[in-house]
Amino acid sequence: MMAAEDTRSLLDRLPHARGRLQAAAPLADKTWFRVGGPAEVLFRPADLDDLVNFLAGCATDVPITVIGAASNLIVRDGGIAGVVVRLARGFGCIRIEPDGIVCGAGALDATLAEHAAGARLAGLEFLSGIPGTIGGAVVMNAGAYGTEIRDVLDWAELVGRDGRLLRLSGAELGLGYRHSQLPEGAIVVRARLRARPGDDAGIAARMAAIQDSRQSTQPVRARTGGSTFRNPPGLRAWELIDRAGCRGLSRGGAQVSEKHANFLLNTGAASAADIEGLGEEVRRRVHAATGVTLEWEIRRIGLALPGLKAVAP
Numbered sequence: 001m002m003a004a005e006d007t008r009s010l011l012d013r014l015p016h017a018r019g020r021l022q023a024a025a026p027l028a029d030k031t032w033f034r035v036g037g038p039a040e041v042l043f044r045p046a047d048l049d050d051l052v053n054f055l056a057g058c059a060t061d062v063p064i065t066v067i068g069a070a071s072n073l074i075v076r077d078g079g080i081a082g083v084v085v086r087l088a089r090g091f092g093c094i095r096i097e098p099d100g101i102v103c104g105a106g107a108l109d110a111t112l113a114e115h116a117a118g119a120r121l122a123g124l125e126f127l128s129g130i131p132g133t134i135g136g137a138v139v140m141n142a143g144a145y146g147t148e149i150r151d152v153l154d155w156a157e158l159v160g161r162d163g164r165l166l167r168l169s170g171a172e173l174g175l176g177y178r179h180s181q182l183p184e185g186a187i188v189v190r191a192r193l194r195a196r197p198g199d200d201a202g203i204a205a206r207m208a209a210i211q212d213s214r215q216s217t218q219p220v221r222a223r224t225g226g227s228t229f230r231n232p233p234g235l236r237a238w239e240l241i242d243r244a245g246c247r248g249l250s251r252g253g254a255q256v257s258e259k260h261a262n263f264l265l266n267t268g269a270a271s272a273a274d275i276e277g278l279g280e281e282v283r284r285r286v287h288a289a290t291g292v293t294l295e296w297e298i299r300r301i302g303l304a305l306p307g308l309k310a311v312a313p
Contacts, residue, residue, distance in 0.1 A: 031070040033272070036302065042086060048190075109127040120199065140297075156190070
């Protein structure tokens with residue numbers, strides 16, 4: 001855990017900001033898992049200019065971590081050292097264009113899908129099935145139901161660690177399966193997604209089918225972080241987890257979902273260590289049963305408390 005005097009020293013070193021700077025800020029209530037320790041300092045920039053000025057004036061030795069909706073994230077129980085940047089209201093703009101949408105990184109994926117549908121723009125319906133924000137979707141090349149961000153991304157605007165703005169095309173971002181190649185320390189702040197004219201009925205039917213599929217196959221009303229592990233090439237993670245006998249497996253207050261084996265759940269009293277530890281146990285059992293080492297899709301950040309043992313690749 002971070003000492004109070006260290007946090008006070010960090011606050012004194014940070015540049016002035018119009019947005020809110022909060023010391024020892026709880027993060028558990030901001031994550032979908034509802035677990036984890038505090039941010040040493042949480043920064044909610046008022047807008048893009050505020051973020052740019054803050055980064056330009058922030059010492060390079062200050063760790064900076066970015067979170068959005070925290071839907072695919074485990075914040076470890078020891079909390080996060082340095083500054084956690086959370087993009088919220090000032091980054092949620094959505095602008096409709098004839099053949100696409102320009103949106104802030106804080107805009108929710110589902111909200112963007114709804115705006116596209118309202119403008120009779122097709123091709124972005126898949127976003128209605130992805131929890132989280134556009135910024136996170138770009139960073140991990142999020143995808144579902146046969147479409148990924150790289151299939152529709154024209155460009156993304158980033159703020160570098162030095163506060164400089166740059167715009168990169170989808171190709172320049174090096175988007176691959178659940179990853180991107182952003183410049184070190186860069187923060188996604190805006191993106192443009194391509195779409196095409198469509199008809200109300202077709203778009204509505206596609207979005208309804210996606211929601212029906214999600215609700216029938218995933219624990220959408222549980223405290224979860226979405227798909228836990230990446231699908232290995234040519235394989236499905238949930239099938240490997242099933243084959244290893246892990247469906248329903250539990251540790252502390254964490255459980256492998258009975259409904260979808262590639263989802264971990266907080267059943268009500270889990271710690272971050274319970275959830276991450278359960279994930280590592282699943283990895284161990286899958287490797288022992290199949291020879292395949294699952295790779296985490298959920299992002300895990302912060303300081304782990306003693307006792308967590310990872311499975312070696």
